[in-house]
Amino acid sequence: MSTLTKTEDTPAATAPEAFLSVRDLRVRFSTEDGIVKAVDGLSFDVERGKTLGIVGESGSGKSVTNLTVLGLHNRKTTDIQGEIILDGQELNSAPEREMEKLRGNKAAMIFQDPLTALSPYYTVGRQLSEPFMKHRGASKKEARDRAIEMLTKVGIPQPQTRFDDYPHQFSGGMRQRAMIAMALMCDPELLIADEPTTALDVTVQAQILDLLKDLQQEFGSAIIFITHDLGVIANMADDLLVMYAGRAVERGTVREVLQTPSHPYTWGLLSSMPRLTGDIDEELVPIPGSPPSLLNPPSGCPFNPRCAYSGHVADSLCTTERPPLAPGRAAACHLTAGQKQTIFVNEIKPRLG
Amino acid sequence: MSNNVTLPEQQGPEAGTAATREPLLAVENMKMHFPIYGGFPIKRKVGAVRAVDGVDFQVFPGESLGLVGESGCGKSTTGRMVTRLLEPTAGKITYSGRDITHAKRRELAPIRSEIQMIFQDPYSSLNPRQTVGTIIKSPMEINGINPPGGREKKVRELLELVGLNPEHYNRFPHEFSGGQRQRIGVARALALEPKLIVADEPVSALDVSIQAQVVNLLQKVQDELGIAFLFIAHDLAIVRHFSHRVAVMYLGKIVEVADRESLYTRPRHPYTHALLSAVPEVDLDTEHKERIRLAGDVPSPISPPSGCRFRTRCWKAQDKCATDEPPLVQISGNKEGHLTACHFPEAPSIEARVEDVVMDPALAALEKDHTEG
Numbered sequence: 001m002s003t004l005t006k007t008e009d010t011p012a013a014t015a016p017e018a019f020l021s022v023r024d025l026r027v028r029f030s031t032e033d034g035i036v037k038a039v040d041g042l043s044f045d046v047e048r049g050k051t052l053g054i055v056g057e058s059g060s061g062k063s064v065t066n067l068t069v070l071g072l073h074n075r076k077t078t079d080i081q082g083e084i085i086l087d088g089q090e091l092n093s094a095p096e097r098e099m100e101k102l103r104g105n106k107a108a109m110i111f112q113d114p115l116t117a118l119s120p121y122y123t124v125g126r127q128l129s130e131p132f133m134k135h136r137g138a139s140k141k142e143a144r145d146r147a148i149e150m151l152t153k154v155g156i157p158q159p160q161t162r163f164d165d166y167p168h169q170f171s172g173g174m175r176q177r178a179m180i181a182m183a184l185m186c187d188p189e190l191l192i193a194d195e196p197t198t199a200l201d202v203t204v205q206a207q208i209l210d211l212l213k214d215l216q217q218e219f220g221s222a223i224i225f226i227t228h229d230l231g232v233i234a235n236m237a238d239d240l241l242v243m244y245a246g247r248a249v250e251r252g253t254v255r256e257v258l259q260t261p262s263h264p265y266t267w268g269l270l271s272s273m274p275r276l277t278g279d280i281d282e283e284l285v286p287i288p289g290s291p292p293s294l295l296n297p298p299s300g301c302p303f304n305p306r307c308a309y310s311g312h313v314a315d316s317l318c319t320t321e322r323p324p325l326a327p328g329r330a331a332a333c334h335l336t337a338g339q340k341q342t343i344f345v346n347e348i349k350p351r352l353g
Numbered sequence: 354m355s356n357n358v359t360l361p362e363q364q365g366p367e368a369g370t371a372a373t374r375e376p377l378l379a380v381e382n383m384k385m386h387f388p389i390y391g392g393f394p395i396k397r398k399v400g401a402v403r404a405v406d407g408v409d410f411q412v413f414p415g416e417s418l419g420l421v422g423e424s425g426c427g428k429s430t431t432g433r434m435v436t437r438l439l440e441p442t443a444g445k446i447t448y449s450g451r452d453i454t455h456a457k458r459r460e461l462a463p464i465r466s467e468i469q470m471i472f473q474d475p476y477s478s479l480n481p482r483q484t485v486g487t488i489i490k491s492p493m494e495i496n497g498i499n500p501p502g503g504r505e506k507k508v509r510e511l512l513e514l515v516g517l518n519p520e521h522y523n524r525f526p527h528e529f530s531g532g533q534r535q536r537i538g539v540a541r542a543l544a545l546e547p548k549l550i551v552a553d554e555p556v557s558a559l560d561v562s563i564q565a566q567v568v569n570l571l572q573k574v575q576d577e578l579g580i581a582f583l584f585i586a587h588d589l590a591i592v593r594h595f596s597h598r599v600a601v602m603y604l605g606k607i608v609e610v611a612d613r614e615s616l617y618t619r620p621r622h623p624y625t626h627a628l629l630s631a632v633p634e635v636d637l638d639t640e641h642k643e644r645i646r647l648a649g650d651v652p653s654p655i656s657p658p659s660g661c662r663f664r665t666r667c668w669k670a671q672d673k674c675a676t677d678e679p680p681l682v683q684i685s686g687n688k689e690g691h692l693t694a695c696h697f698p699e700a701p702s703i704e705a706r707v708e709d710v711v712m713d714p715a716l717a718a719l720e721k722d723h724t725e726g
Contacts, residue, residue: 057560155715157649171650172424177715201423202587203647206631207713210646214719228561231633258635272565274594276617276632283572284594286565290530 018045019222020069020190025082027064027073034295038064040246042082043325046239048189051216051223053237053254055230055269057291061246062226066192068092069224070109071099086190104131108183112195114175118167124178125163132185150181154211173204180212184219191221197232209235230269234258242266245292245302252329261348262340263331264307271351278352285351301334312339375450376411377549377581378435383408383444385430389655403654404430406605407444409681412549417575417582419596419613421589421628425651426602428585432551435583436470437461448549466496469542471571473554475534479526485512485537486522492544511540515570532563539570543578551583556591568595589632593617598690601625604662605654607681611691619701621684621693624663627710629703643705648712661696668710669697 027039039061046052054062067073069084071091084091086107091099103109108131111117118127128150129143138146144163151159154177167175176196183191193212197205209232216223225236233240233254240257242250242265250263261267268287289306292298300319304310310318313334325332333340386401405427412418420428433439435446437453446454448464456464469492472478479488489508493500500507509519515536526534535555542550555571556564568591575582586592592599593613600610601624609622620626623645630645647666652658658665664674673696681694686701711717 057562153715153719155648155713157714173650201651202589203423203627203631204650205633207646207648207716209633210716211713211719214716214723217723218719229633230561230635234635234637235633255637258637268562270635272562273635274565274568274590275636276590276593276629276634277636280594280613284565284569286569287562288566290532290563291560 017047019048019087020046020224021083021085022065022069023083023085025065025068025084026080027061027068028079030077030079031295036294037297038246038294039068040297042243042246042248044241044248044251046190046222046224048222049216049220050239051225051237053233053240054224054226054243055228055233055240056243057228059245059291059294060243061294062243063194064246065243066109066194066224066226069192070103070107071096101135104183104188105135105186106188107190107192108186108188110176110179110183110191110193110196113199114172114179115167117179118175120167123164123166124170125165128163128178128182128185131182135186146185147181150184151178153184153215154178154181155207156181172200173207176200176204176208177211180208180215184215184221187219188221190224191216192224192226194226195228196225198227198229205232212236230258230273242269245297246294247302247332248325249303249333250331251325256329260344261331262337262344263303263333264309264335265303266331267344267348268306271348282351301332309335309339309343312343374413376447377414377416377449378412378583379445379447380408380410380431380435381445381447383431383434383446384442385427385434385439386442400655403605403657405434405441406654406657408602408605408607410600410607410610412581412583414548414581415575415579416598417584417596419592419599420583420585420602421587421592421599422602423587423628423651425604425654427605427654428587428602429553431602432470432553432583432585435549436468436551437465438470462496466492466498466545467548469545469547469550471535471538471542471550471552471555474558475531475538476558478538479534481526484523484525485517485529488526488537489541489544492541496545498545507544508540511543514543514574515540516566530563531559532566535559535567536570539567539574543574543580546578547580549581549583551585553585554587555584557586557588564591571595589617589628601628604651604657606662606694608663608695609691609693610681612688615688615691618703619687619691620703621687621691621698621701622663622695623667623669623697623699626699626703627666641705643703644709644711646709646711646713646716648714661694666712668712669699671697 023043025039025042029036029038042065056062068080080092125147128147132138132143132146148159148163156162156174156177170178197208227233237254240254241248244265250257250266261270271285272287274284287306292302298305300321301323304318317334323332323334383405384407385405386403388398389400390396391399408431422428434441441454445452453464486508489511490504493504512519517536556567559567584595596613598612599616600607603624609625620629627645627647630643652665660676661674661679664670679694679696681692683691684693684698
């Protein structure tokens with residue numbers, strides 16, 4: 001069922017099948033301190049109507065990747081290499097005018113903080129109408145009707161009067177609903193949700209997540225869902241990509257990655273999270289150390305300074321050679337499949353309860 | 354007032370060990386109303402934000418009380434009143450038998466060293482112009498404490514205790530990562546050997562992998578030094594992991610308080626049910642868990658709903674809920690110390706219901722379409 005497996009086996013032949021396909025993406029920023037390798041050789045695919053979850057800590061390159069997909073980086077200061085193919089169209093080399101036609105139309109984004117992503121100067125209605133008028137050539141009246149329809153759909157009470165309100169008159173949950181309505185104005189085929197519920201309370205988060213899921217069923221959009229919360233991902237995504245230091249370290253379906261994780265970083269993430277149903281006396285097992293600087297990432301596997309299992313690998317391969325991420329269900333780690341299996345069953349699984 | 358029911362004395366972390374102990378901190382009907390001024394040309398008080406509107410709870414020595422709730426429910430304000438950074442509008446705070454509700458600066462001085470605080474944001478709570486040594490040392494200087502072996506030695510010990518290198522004594526906060534900074538904050542809170550620490554969202558600004566480091570550190574501190582904690586957080590899983598007893602707040606009131614086990618497995622208040630069911634879980638086979646989706650956001654604390662404050666979002670609300678405010682009492686069948694403020698409590702179970710509770714109109718409409726189409 002996963003495209004990941006299908007396309008990666010023979011990337012050249014079947015690549016068009018995936019709706020969005022990112023190949024060997026590298027994003028670098030020049031700063032005063034040196035070159036930041038924010039994304040370093042990342043490949044993934046998203047199928048129509050499916051949700052790809054991307055998890056990782058802050059600074060792992062999840063947001064940068066998705067801003068790149070929509071061409072939102074300043075091209076003068078950012079060095080972007082690799083291919084981004086959306087529905088057969090190469091985006092990395094596309095001129096700005098092409099990207100403008102695409103943004104808010106075929107591909108839309110839901111940002112983390114709706115208060116900073118919405119302009120305080122314009123009414124919510126005007127901000128909703130703008131992309132519809134621009135992309136569809138609709139009149140003001142048509143755009144208004146469409147906006148009210150979308151506001152109703154996402155559950156804003158009294159949309160006719162709320163249309164003329166400013167963002168500050170909305171509560172946090174309502175602003176996020178308005179952002180979702182805005183992203184859905186032109187029936188996008190790709191929706192990028194960058195931590196859409198991180199700023200919200202847990203009961204509101206549950207409403208928004210269910211709303212997104214139901215809307216996806218109705219609109220059939222592909223969604224890239226970025227978050228640091230594995231619980232949210234478990235609820236939302238079909239496929240999962242775990243990122244660390246600008247690279248994908250593990251990939252597979254959500255079920256595969258969460259139930260039989262096979263990268264030490266994923267093990268670490270899962271065992272450092274307290275659960276509502278876990279054993280209370282079981283101590284949390286944090287990942288030692290802190291994420292590496294992307295100015296000067298560690299040689300070899302970027303996780304090796306924090307990894308408890310690098311001793312199991314012969315010839316200190318972990319510090320010298322970067323482990324590749326095989327196609328399909330895979331983890332970028334030098335441990336052999338047998339070693340991973342033993343460690344997971346004996347040490348990790350008991351911790352997860 | 355009906356909510357003046359205080360907690361029974363004999364409940365503690367483990368009822369056996371804590372029985373008959375005096376509470377370290379007792380809060381009765383504590384209120385904080387922030388005035389709103391308006392009008393021209395003379396500004397007058399036109400209303401009040403009723404951030405905390407009558408809460409009662411107790412913290413026993415060595416116990417950890419968790420305080421959970423959504424943003425704006427008054428949990429941080431409660432923490433600030435307990436440390437007396439704010440003076441309550443009404444009510445009473447008793448710390449080891451002494452009333453500190455309206456204590457003056459001078460009267461508070463000896464108590465301040467016993468109640469310490471750990472702040473949420475490790476970036477803004479450390480002075481960037483002071484070295485780590487100075488930061489941790491200053492509480493001792495202010496309180497004129499001279500530990501044996503000198504203050505510097507004590508600071509180095511504290512650094513070691515919280516898992517930092519004592520040689521980092523002369524470094525500045527910017528040289529540390531978020532998790533390490535939070536450790537500095539913990540070391541500072543421990544410098545005066547407090548009896549009570551108010552931890553206001555101590556890990557919510559940290560990355561997932563770092564959160565566990567700090568939670569473990571706090572747990573170690575609590576176990577080894579026997580410090581009581583008022584642990585304020587919005588993350589139910591972390592509160593469960595850390596607290597012996599848990600109080601749930603909604604719009605300035607405590608709606609339910611119980612020992613950890615009861616609150617997480619046999620909650621009675623509908624809001625507690627809604628909160629627990631909203632937590633996204635990694636476990637993929639959660640079919641057995643109930644599903645409750647509330648509508649809208651928390652109402653404004655400027656004009657909270659009459660009667661039960663949760664009634665505007667509650668699926669069980671009836672006329673009585675609008676007129677009578679439910680008292681925080683022990684409902685029959687609940688364990689000692691499990692108090693709930695509800696007229697129509699839910700069944701004590703978090704198992705899936707026959708029908709999901711979906712209050713959100715948009716969600717309900719979409720789901721109806723899907724099941725029909």
